[in-house]
Every structure is written in structure tokens, then in C-alpha cells.
Amino acid sequence: MWNKSTIAAAGAAALFFTSVAAQTQQTDATSAPEADSGGVIEGDATAGAAVFIKCRACHSIEPNKMKVGPSLYGVVGRTPGTLEGYKFSPAMIAFGVSGAVWDEATLDAYLIAPRDMVPGIKMIFPGLPDSQNRADLFAYFESLVAEDGAQ
């Protein structure tokens, strides 16, 4: 009964089932983070660079280069209104003193409508209603500092 070819066939069948099981697991693994992320959108740094065109008139991404607005290099993790060498409005300084930090959630909420979130600031910009744009910008800001770190 158990000649060589049955054993080979059984082996092949076992392999087949193992790979199906592995594939099923993989599908589960890739779909799980989406379910857990609570609707947070993945940002794309390259797309974010294109969105930044809307900010470029007033903001540089070079460290310490100020325009009408402060440099946005390294903005992720910064306390609002604290970048040396830029004269912030009292409103933006007060926002930082209140304990705010430019993390993903704060930047996202801010960029929907900046002057609604922090009334009295000097930034005259209506906002970015598209949440994908905001997620892409965040990825872009993060990538700037990550690239420098890799050098």
C-alpha cells in the first residue's frame, strides 16, 4: 500500500494544505491592521510633497529658514510656537503653553481649519478639507527628518 508514490502524493497534499493555510493567515494579517487602525489613513510622502505646494509660499522645509511662516522642518513632535528665530503670535505661543504638541492628531485637526482650532494666529490659510491630503503631508514631514537621519 505505502509505496513510494503514495507517500510522495501524501507529501504533496500536505504541502498544498500548508501553503493554503499560510496564504489564509497572510490575508488575515494584512487585513487586521486596517480593522484596528480606527480609520487612520496611511499617508504617502511623495503625494505629500505635492500637497506642500499649497504651503510653500509661506513655509520652507529647510531647517531654520523662515518665510512669512516658520520652517516646517522637524515640525513633527515640536511644541507649537517654540521654533527659535521665528516671531510667533501670542495665540500660537499660548497654544504650545497649553500642552499641545505637533503630533499626527494635532496637525490633522489643525490643518482642517487652522484659525478655527487656534483662533488669533497669523496663518491665513483656509485649510485642507481632504483627509488624504493631510495624511500625505504628515508622511512628507516625517520623511524629511528620516532622510537626514539616514545620511
Ligand code: HEC
Ligand atoms: C499665507 C501664508 C501661509 C500658508 C499658505 C500656510 N501657512 Fe502655516 N503658518 C503661517 C504663519 C504666519 C504661521 C505662524 C502662525 C502664528 O504664529 O500665529 C504658520 C504656522 C504654521 C504651523 C505652526 C508651526 C510651529 O512651529 O508652531 C504649522 C504646523 C503650519 N503653519 C502648517 C502649514 C501647512 C501644512 C500649510 C499648507 C497646507 C501651511 N501652514 C500654509 C503662514 C502660512
